[in-house]
Amino acid sequence: MAIKLKKGIKDLVAEAEAVITTMSTDEAIRRHKEDDEGTVFIDIRDVRELERDGMVPGAIHVPRGMVEFWFDPDSPYYKEILGDESKTYVLYCAAAWRSALSCKTLYDMGFPNAVHFADGFKAWKEAGGPVGERPKRGDK
Numbered sequence: 001m002a003i004k005l006k007k008g009i010k011d012l013v014a015e016a017e018a019v020i021t022t023m024s025t026d027e028a029i030r031r032h033k034e035d036d037e038g039t040v041f042i043d044i045r046d047v048r049e050l051e052r053d054g055m056v057p058g059a060i061h062v063p064r065g066m067v068e069f070w071f072d073p074d075s076p077y078y079k080e081i082l083g084d085e086s087k088t089y090v091l092y093c094a095a096a097w098r099s100a101l102s103c104k105t106l107y108d109m110g111f112p113n114a115v116h117f118a119d120g121f122k123a124w125k126e127a128g129g130p131v132g133e134r135p136k137r138g139d140k
Contacts, residue, residue, distance in 0.1 A: 013097050016104035021115040028090055028117035029129040032056060040082075042091045044102050045121070049094060050134040053121065056092070057132035064093070067102045071109060088113045096120040 007015075023031075031039050041059035043050065050061060060081065062070050069077035082089070089106065091099040091114060099116035106114035117124070125131055 009097065013100050016100040020100060020103045020107055022096075022100070023090070023115055023117050025117050025119055025123045025127050025129070028092070029124065029127060031090065032058075032129065038086065039088045039090060042082075042089050043093075043121075044091055044098055045093050047134070053094075053125075054131040055121070055134055056124065057130050059092075061134070064098050064102055068105060068109065071106060071111065085111070085113070088115060091116040092121055092124070094120045094122055096123075 028041075032041065041056045043055045043059045043061050044064040044067060045055075045061075046063065047061070055061070062079075062082070066077065069075045070079040071082050072078055073083055089111065091103050091106075093099040093102075096116060096119050099120065103114050103116045
């Protein structure tokens with residue numbers, strides 16, 4: 001017997017999208033091409049997805065389960081590279097559902113410059129966005 005949920009994933013994503021900023025895939029590609037140091041792409045997909053499908057060149061891999069921990073300066077897992085409030089963090093996943101939820105979490109934590117792009121990495125590839133391999137351990 002299935003559990004009757006109070007809120008399903010579609011409800012949670014819709015609630016997140018009502019609060020966060022979603023940029024178009026074309027806008028995300030344009031920003032990436034500009035190579036603006038103020039924009040940091042964050043890939044929150046599982047490592048197996050990165051290995052199979054590639055990723056946005058120069059993106060930082062932050063697994064979805066570590067978003068809160070790596071962005072919080074009070075966390076023992078904090079990553080200093082993610083602590084610049086002046087940067088725009090552009091999150092993405094495969095289809096923009098996980099990135100919407102993670103973006104909402106960052107918004108709630110106090111990162112007003114956290115955004116995500118519409119339709120995820122699948123749409124990025126379909127629109128001709130550049131794709132690179134996942135950096136090997138020890139690579140930047």
